[in-house]
Amino acid sequence: MLQVRTPVVGTLGLLSAVALGGCLGSRSIDRKLIGRPATDFTLTDLEGNAVSLADQRGKVVLLAFWAYG
Numbered sequence: 001m002l003q004v005r006t007p008v009v010g011t012l013g014l015l016s017a018v019a020l021g022g023c024l025g026s027r028s029i030d031r032k033l034i035g036r037p038a039t040d041f042t043l044t045d046l047e048g049n050a051v052s053l054a055d056q057r058g059k060v061v062l063l064a065f066w067a068y069g
Contacts, residue, residue: 042052053061 038053040052040054042050045051
């Protein structure tokens with residue numbers, strides 16, 4: 001029973017944290033940027049290849065930003 005509860009509790013905790021972060025962070029969004037295209041940028045992937053946001057046009061892109069306060 002413990003094996004089933006652990007992933008469920010972890011998932012619920014993660015979803016709660018994401019929802020709370022979305023509510024709190026929404027106050028600082030610059031409304032003029034909503035609906036506009038993101039500025040192009042290029043990053044290096046784990047294999048050393050350059051990946052540009054412009055190269056992903058027409059695809060679904062998920063960006064995850066992590067910051068230390």
